[in-house]
Amino acid sequence: MKKLPFILLFTSFHLFAQEIEHIDPPFWWTEMPTEELQIMLHGEEIGDLEPSLEYAGVSLESIEKLPNRNYLVLNLKIAKQTKPGTFKIALKNGKSTQLAIDYELKSRTLDSNRNMGFDASDVIYLLMPDRFANGDPSNDTIEGMFEAADRSNPNGRHGGDIKGVLDNLDYIKDLGMTAVWLTPTFENDMKPSYGAYHGYAATDLYKVDRRFGSNEEFKAFVEKCHGMDMKVIMDMIHNHVGDQHWWMKDLPSDDWFHDIEEYGTTNFRGEVQSDPYASQYDLDKLQKGWFVAEMPDLNQRNPILAKYLIQNSIWWIEYSGVDGIRMDTYVYPYKDYLADWVSEVMTSYPNFNIVGEAWVEKVGHEAYWQEDMEGQDDGYDSQLPSVTDFQIMFALDQALTEDFGWKNGLSKLYYAISQDRLYSDPMKNVVFIDNHDTERFFTKMGEDPDLFKMGYAYLMTIRGIPQVYYGIELMLANDPVSGDGRKRADMIGGWPEDKRSVFTREGRTKKENEAFDYVKKLTNWRKGAEAIHKGKLTHFIPENNTYVYFRHTEDEAVMVVMNQNEKEVEMNRDRFAEILNDYKKGLNVGDGSTIDVTTNFKVGPKQTAIFELKK
Structure with a gap:
């Protein structure tokens, strides 16, 4: 005793x-x-x-x-x-x-150039830090972390980092971009067999991955962008983490994650959330199934976890000064949690913006996720300002590659955009023609430069907030490799050992410079085009493989003519008189030529011609 x-x-x-x-x-x-x-x-x-x-x-x-x-x-x-x-x-x-x-x-930093949001006056440049540029080779391999850099593996880490992006911000700004979206920079200390270079398998939500840099470097990156009049959008994931997250090594509670033994992997059918006839089985499979076996599915109905995730978002917004969030896999978590998350973030930062990744198949399914959808009868208000407009991408892919016909070709664009009544504000949609999860646009267009230019011009003039994917300015195509790495090639010149650099005119090929000049000209023009930022959209039913639409305010107008024919076409101006009667000339943004819009006018083959209308 x-x-x-x-x-x-x-x-x-x-x-x-x-x-x-x-x-x-x-x-x-x-x-x-x-x-x-x-x-x-x-x-x-x-x-x-x-x-x-x-x-x-x-x-x-x-x-x-x-x-x-x-x-x-x-x-x-x-x-x-x-x-x-x-x-x-x-x-x-x-x-x-x-x-x-x-x-x-x-003490809080209350500068006015922080947390500014983003809108239709912006053009977002999406890049994957691991594949953009390696500014600090010393952090390629970190002792104690699972995966080292190996550029010979298209689906592994290549060594790109935050410093590499910082070193090339002049290149991004020169292109005319006004916002930069990095795929997630969170620590992703996953085993090499998975390959978490993309950042979507977080192992610590409060740390930047040391192979990308540090929290301080990320904050400095945001401040540098702000100093160059560019905004920053941070990529987040609240649906899942990586299986090497420290929670997995010491579970806080049995209900912190959904049980993969019970629910397996997800069905990838985001449409189930808005389906009035959905079975509970399908709904559980979507919300509780793991995205992949290496990504444990978070249970946001655990109130402590929900608070943790919401607070983590607010911490990063306050710490770094970022201007917006892109939330990954938006249609997979519990939708009541997502509405609470949006509400708390937007209440805390009223000038902020959030876009949710809603990869679904139809306009109605997409519109469901935007705040205050008219006519919605299930009582759900997401409160989400912006959605990723996959419908525009789907329609453009079909429009430029399908056989012509009154239901096909350019009519696909008309059918998609004519459903905008379903959105509470389609001008807030983030529109794009490719991203890190899709085939590259140039590849989808059969590596046809004319179709590539037609698509990019459409992206720069349609309603919404355009997002472009790094390398599009070079007409970058898919790599001939298997796996997602085919869509995520390195920017040549971003690594010290590269023999040339696409970041310089001298280092680019003739084809790359042609694409770069085209993208740069249109993107920089768009920065000052008030009719594109704020104007109404009036369009005319596609006829004879042409599609005409106008963006217009009280003071200015832009006419866009998409001609998918292999030959020049003459346009009947009387058909467009309701807009053209107020104008006499059209200045071609592409080549500087002028047309008379008081009479019929011609547009060249396989192009999207953009005309600033003049009185």
């Missing part, structure tokens, strides 16, 4: 000599839009301890103990007048303090 105190003392020492392994979020700010703060602590058996703190303006409102004793969740309130500083969180065993954690409250 006399040895018992010694045994207890030894056990106590052994238990509490362990350090806290994770504190999420790692710090916070004063004067935030919300006074609530949830802190997750993770360390060996800290759930057995009782926390306390003393700091003016900060109160510990409640404590939540998870089934796993290695977790402790603190719910704090940070009063509006709280001063920045550091306070201690004491973790006690009875009256004895076993651990004391320093927690910092920083």
Whole structure:
């Protein structure tokens, strides 16, 4: 009996000599839009301890103990007048303090050029950091991380990083881009057998992957973009994480993830969410099935996890100053959670914007996910400002490659856009002709430069917020390899060992310079085209393999003529008199030539001609 105190003392020492392994979020700010703060602590058996703190303006409102004793969740309130500083969180065993954690409250940065949002006046340049440029070869391989860089593997890491993007921001700006979207930069410390160079299998949501750089480098990247009048869109994923996430090594609770043994992998049918006749089986399969076997599916109906994810978004917005979020796999999680997430983010940052990836098959399914959809009768309001407009991409692919006919060819564009009444605001749709998950546009067009130019001109003039995929300015085609790596080739010249550089005119081929000049001219022209940013759309039913539409405000108008014929066509101006009667001439944006729009006019073969109308 006399040895018992010694045994207890030894056990106590052994238990509490362990350090806290994770504190999420790692710090916070004063004067935030919300006074609530949830802190997750993770360390060996800290759930057995009782926390306390003393700091003016900060109160510990409640404590939540998870089934796993290695977790402790603190719910704090940070009063509006709280001063920045550091306070201690004491973790006690009875009256004895076993651990004391320093927690910092920083002062907010309230510059007006942060969190600006994005809209139809922008053109978004989407790039994959691993495949764009390797600015720091020293971080290609990090000791202790699973995967090293190997450019010989098209589906593995190649070594691109944030510094590589920073080094080439002048190139992006020169193209006319006003916003940059990076695929996720979160830590993705996944095994090489999976290949998580793309960033969509996060293993720590509060850290930039060290092979890309650091949190500080990401923040510096955002600040540099802002200094060059470019915005930054951050890619996030709340549907899943990677199977090497630290949660998977020490599960907070049994309901943190959905059970793959019960639900398997998802059915990839996002349409189920808006289907009034959907079976519960199909709905469960969509929402609870894992995206792939290496991506555990998050259960956002666990309230602690839901709060964690929402707060993580707010932390990155506040920390980095990003202007928008693109949320991956938007149609897979619980839709009530998504509406709550959007609401909290947009309430906190009213000038912000969010686009959700809604990869679905029909316009009605797409429109379901945009806020306040007219005529929606299931009572759901997503509150989401923007959706990815896959319908435009699908229609353009068909329009430029199908046989002609009154139901085919350019009519596909007409049928898609004529359903815009289903969207609450189609001008907020993010439109694109390819991205990191699709075949490259030049490949889809059979590597036909004329069709490529027709499609890019359409993208620059149709309603919505255009997004272009890195390399499109070079008419980059798919690589002749298998796997997703075929769509994600390196930018030649982004690596020290490359023999030429597409980032310079001298390093580009004649074909690449032709594409670059075309993309640069149209994109930069669009920056000043008010009728494209804010104008109404009036279009005319396609006839004889031509499609004519106008973008117009009270003060200016742009006429777009798509001619898919192999020969020049004459356009009957009387058909378009309701717009053209106010104008006399049309300045061709492409070649600077002028046409008389008071009479019939001609448009050359296989082109999308853009005319600024003049009175």
